[in-house]
Amino acid sequence: MKVWLAEIWRAWRTSLRKPGFLLLASGVLALGVGASAVAFNLIDQVLLKPLPLPQASQLVAVGKLMPRWPPRVSTRQYAELQKLDGVRSIGLLAFATPVVNIQRDGVPQRVQATYADRSVLPTLGMQPQLGRNFVAGEDSPHGPPVVMLTHDFWERQYAGDPAAIGRTLKVEGTPHTIIGVLPEAFVAAGTGGDIMLPAMLTPDGAGDQHLYLAIARLADDADPAAVGAQVDARLRADAARSPDKRDDHFRYGATDYHTALHVQGARVLVLFQASALLVLLIALVNQANLLLLRALARQRDTAVRSALGAPRWRQGAPLFVESLLVGLLGAGFGVLLTLAGVAALRSIIPPEAIGGELHLGTHTLLLVVLVSLLSTLVSAALGLWRARAIVSFDDLREGGRSGATHYQGRLSRALVIAQVTLTVVLLGACGIFLRKSWDDARAPWGFDDTNVATVALAPVQADYPDVQAVTALSQRLVERMRQLPGVLDATASTSLPVDDYLGSFGIAAHAHGDAPAFVLYRGVGADYFRVFGIHLQRGRLFTPQEGRGSEAVAVIGQTMAERMYGGKALGQQVQMDDTVHPGKPWTARIVGVVDDTYPPGDESKMPAELYVPLAQMPDALMAGFRSNESMHFALRVRGDAAGYGKALREVIAAVAPQQPIAQVRSMRSIVAEASGGARTGIWICGVFATMALLLAGVGLYAVMSVAVAAREHELGVRSALGASPARLAALVLRGGMAQIVIGLVLGLALAAAFPRIFAASFAQLGSHALLGPWIAGGICVLLLAFGVLACLSPALRAGRVQPMRVLQGD
Numbered sequence: 001m002k003v004w005l006a007e008i009w010r011a012w013r014t015s016l017r018k019p020g021f022l023l024l025a026s027g028v029l030a031l032g033v034g035a036s037a038v039a040f041n042l043i044d045q046v047l048l049k050p051l052p053l054p055q056a057s058q059l060v061a062v063g064k065l066m067p068r069w070p071p072r073v074s075t076r077q078y079a080e081l082q083k084l085d086g087v088r089s090i091g092l093l094a095f096a097t098p099v100v101n102i103q104r105d106g107v108p109q110r111v112q113a114t115y116a117d118r119s120v121l122p123t124l125g126m127q128p129q130l131g132r133n134f135v136a137g138e139d140s141p142h143g144p145p146v147v148m149l150t151h152d153f154w155e156r157q158y159a160g161d162p163a164a165i166g167r168t169l170k171v172e173g174t175p176h177t178i179i180g181v182l183p184e185a186f187v188a189a190g191t192g193g194d195i196m197l198p199a200m201l202t203p204d205g206a207g208d209q210h211l212y213l214a215i216a217r218l219a220d221d222a223d224p225a226a227v228g229a230q231v232d233a234r235l236r237a238d239a240a241r242s243p244d245k246r247d248d249h250f251r252y253g254a255t256d257y258h259t260a261l262h263v264q265g266a267r268v269l270v271l272f273q274a275s276a277l278l279v280l281l282i283a284l285v286n287q288a289n290l291l292l293l294r295a296l297a298r299q300r301d302t303a304v305r306s307a308l309g310a311p312r313w314r315q316g317a318p319l320f321v322e323s324l325l326v327g328l329l330g331a332g333f334g335v336l337l338t339l340a341g342v343a344a345l346r347s348i349i350p351p352e353a354i355g356g357e358l359h360l361g362t363h364t365l366l367l368v369v370l371v372s373l374l375s376t377l378v379s380a381a382l383g384l385w386r387a388r389a390i391v392s393f394d395d396l397r398e399g400g401r402s403g404a405t406h407y408q409g410r411l412s413r414a415l416v417i418a419q420v421t422l423t424v425v426l427l428g429a430c431g432i433f434l435r436k437s438w439d440d441a442r443a444p445w446g447f448d449d450t451n452v453a454t455v456a457l458a459p460v461q462a463d464y465p466d467v468q469a470v471t472a473l474s475q476r477l478v479e480r481m482r483q484l485p486g487v488l489d490a491t492a493s494t495s496l497p498v499d500d501y502l503g504s505f506g507i508a509a510h511a512h513g514d515a516p517a518f519v520l521y522r523g524v525g526a527d528y529f530r531v532f533g534i535h536l537q538r539g540r541l542f543t544p545q546e547g548r549g550s551e552a553v554a555v556i557g558q559t560m561a562e563r564m565y566g567g568k569a570l571g572q573q574v575q576m577d578d579t580v581h582p583g584k585p586w587t588a589r590i591v592g593v594v595d596d597t598y599p600p601g602d603e604s605k606m607p608a609e610l611y612v613p614l615a616q617m618p619d620a621l622m623a624g625f626r627s628n629e630s631m632h633f634a635l636r637v638r639g640d641a642a643g644y645g646k647a648l649r650e651v652i653a654a655v656a657p658q659q660p661i662a663q664v665r666s667m668r669s670i671v672a673e674a675s676g677g678a679r680t681g682i683w684i685c686g687v688f689a690t691m692a693l694l695l696a697g698v699g700l701y702a703v704m705s706v707a708v709a710a711r712e713h714e715l716g717v718r719s720a721l722g723a724s725p726a727r728l729a730a731l732v733l734r735g736g737m738a739q740i741v742i743g744l745v746l747g748l749a750l751a752a753a754f755p756r757i758f759a760a761s762f763a764q765l766g767s768h769a770l771l772g773p774w775i776a777g778g779i780c781v782l783l784l785a786f787g788v789l790a791c792l793s794p795a796l797r798a799g800r801v802q803p804m805r806v807l808q809g810d
Helices: 002-017 020-048 075-080 120-124 151-158 224-241 257-261 263-297 299-307 312-348 362-390 406-442 467-482 497-502 528-532 558-565 619-626 641-655 667-674 676-710 712-720 725-751 754-761 763-769 772-799 803-807
Strands: 059-066 069-072 087-094 099-104 107-116 146-149 168-171 174-181 195-198 212-218 251-256 452-457 487-493 506-511 517-524 536-539 553-557 573-576 586-594 608-613 631-637 663-666
Touching: 020 263, 020 312, 020 362, 020 676, 059 224, 059 257, 069 212, 069 251, 069 257, 075 087, 075 212, 075 224, 087 120, 099 195, 120 212, 146 151, 168 195, 212 224, 224 251, 251 257, 257 263, 263 312, 263 362, 263 406, 263 676, 312 362, 406 676, 406 725, 406 772, 452 641, 452 667, 467 487, 467 619, 467 631, 467 641, 487 517, 487 528, 497 667, 506 558, 506 608, 517 528, 517 558, 517 619, 528 631, 553 558, 558 586, 558 608, 586 608, 631 641, 641 663, 641 667, 663 667, 676 772, 712 725, 725 772
Parallel strands: 107 195, 146 174, 517 608, 553 586
Antiparallel strands: 059 069, 059 212, 059 251, 087 107, 087 212, 099 107, 099 168, 146 195, 168 174, 452 631, 452 663, 487 631, 506 517, 506 573, 536 586, 553 608, 573 586
C-alpha cells in the first residue's frame, strides 16, 4: 500500500507541476462524456423512467395505429371496446388538453382541461387525493356538471384547502361542483391540464368532439398481441358499419402505454443520443491517442524501470496513476458540463412535455464517473501495451534521443484518421439537419406578418352558444378594435395562418365524386385576407353580405385548387363533412383561389387550405372547433404591434366583461415561435459539430506536437544537412494533412450511406436527406482549414529546430 501511495503521490505531483497534458486530456474526456450524459439524462427521464403507476407494464393504449402517433379512438369506437378478453378495465382520456373558460370568485380565467370518463383513474391504478371520482351518469351529455382539480391547480388556486371540495367553479359559464382533487402523480402519468371534466359519452358517438386515448389494463396472464387482435377485429367491423368510410384502410391494435405517450418525441431523442454518442466516441479515440503518446513519452522511464528489475505493474504504475487523475478530473468537469446542459434543456423543454421537472439523475452521475474512469484506464492499458511492444534499450543508449520510430507513430496516426472519419460522419448528419432547419427557419410564409397584433379568446359557451352569437360578438369586437388609434384594419377568424400550419383544425373535404381529403379549415371575416396580405390569384374574396342564410361560398388555397380541381376550381362545389355527424356533407361554391400561407415544400405533403365566411359555419362544426381552439382577432396597425395589449384588453372588457382573454401577441412573435423548432435544431447541430471539430483538432494537434518533439533529432540533422525551415515545416504539415485527407475520404464514404437511414426514419426531411455537394464541400473546406490550424504550430516549431543544440544533445 505504501508503494502505491508513493507512486500516486509522485505521479500526481509531477502532473500538477506541469498541468498542460492533464487539463488537455481531462477536458477532452469531459466534452465527450458531458455531451453524452446530457442526452442520456433526457432519455432516462423521458423514455426509460417507468410511469409512477402500480403495475404500469400492464397498461396498453388501444385504437387506430398511425405512424408517429399514439393509438386513438372516438367515443363511438370506445363503446365497441368494452369487455375485451384479457382486459381488466378500460378508460377513456382526451388526447389533447384544450383551453376552457372558468370563473372563480367572479374572476374570468383560461385553463387547460382534460376530458376523461369514470374508468380512467381505476385503470391507471389511482384514487383521488381528496373527494371522489366521477360516477355513472356524470360522463353523459345530460349528467350533472361536476369537475375535478389537478393537484397543482388546487395548490395554486385554493392554497391546498380541503374545503374546496363541494364548492362551485364556473366552466364555460355553467356552474360545476368540485367533487375531487387528483393525485400529484396524475400529471407524471402522461396526462396534464388544470381541471378534469367528464367525457361526454353517447351511445351513437354524436357530439364526439375529441380525439381520445383508450387505456386498457391487462389481466396478469393476458397476451397484448391477442388483445390487439380483438381490438382490430372489433374496430374494423365498426368501420364497415359506419357511413364514414375514411377509417376502412386503417390498422387497429394495442401498444404499450408508456411507448404510446412518447412515440412522437422518441425518434428525436434517439437521434440526439446517437449524435452525443458519436461525440463521445470521438473523445474516447482522442483520449486513447493522448494516453498512447503519453506512454511513448515515458518510454525511457519504462526502460529504466525494466532494466532495474522492476515488476511489470511498477513499470506501468506512473501512467495508470496519472490516468486515474485524468479520469477523476474528467468526471468532475463532465458533471459540471452535464449540469450546464441540463439547465439549458430545462429552459427549453416545458415540464409537462416530459412529465416533470428535468434534473440530473443518479444514473447519469454514475454513468459519467464510470465511463470516465474506465475509458482512461483502458486507454492507459492500450498505451502501455503498445509502448512495451516497441520498448528498446536503444532508448537508454541514445539518452531518449532516438525519436519516434515508424511503429510508434503508426497507431497514433490511425487513431487520428479514425477521429477525422467519425467527425466527418457527424458533420454530415448535422449538415443534413442543419440545412433542413435553416431552410425551414428562412422559408417565406405566404402572408405578411409585419405590424399585425393578435388577441385570442374563446367565447364563453353558455353566453355565446352558437355561430350566430359568436359572429355577433366578433363583429362588435372588430368594430371597436377598428376605432383604436393606429389601427388600420381588423378581422376575426377561427385560427391564424401559423396555427393551422402547426396544429390544424382539420376536416374532410372533397370535390364532387372524389374521395375525402384532409384540409385545413378556417372560418374567417371578410377582411381576413386584406389584414394578412394574402394574395388573391383568381376569382374574388368574401363580402360582408355573405352571412347566415346566403349562398354558401368558399375560398381555397393554391395547393387545394391544383390537387383537387386540376387548377379549375372557380365555380366548382366543395363538399365538407360534418365532424359531429360523419357522412352528412354540406356544400359551398368556390369563388376564389389565394396563395398558400405556409412555406413552400414537397407538393405531395403540403396541406390544403379551405376558407369559409365565419357567419356561414355550421353550428355543429363550430361546436367541434370550440372544444379545442380559441377565436382569433388580428389587427393591422401602425408601429409596434406589441404595444396594443392594454388597448385590446380594454376593448374586450368593455364589450364582453365576463370574457377571459387568452393571449395578446404580435404576429411576428407567433411566426418566430413557429420557427423555434428549426432554430433549436440549428443550435443543437452547431453544438455537436463544434465539439466534433474541437476534439478532432485537439487530437491532430497533440499527435503532431508529440511527433515534432520525438523527431527533433531527425529534424536537426536535416537542418544541418541544408534543409530550410520552410521545407522542415512543410514536411510536418504535409504529414498532418495526409491524415486529414484520408479521414475525409473514409468519412464521406460512410456519410453518403446515412441519407438512406435518415430518409427512412425521418420522412419529413424529404430531399434534404441527401448529403449534397454543398454539405460535402463545406465539410472538406472546414476540416482542411481546421487541420491546417492544428498542424501549423507544430510545423512552425519544426522549422525553428536548432541543429547545433540537437546534435550536441542539449
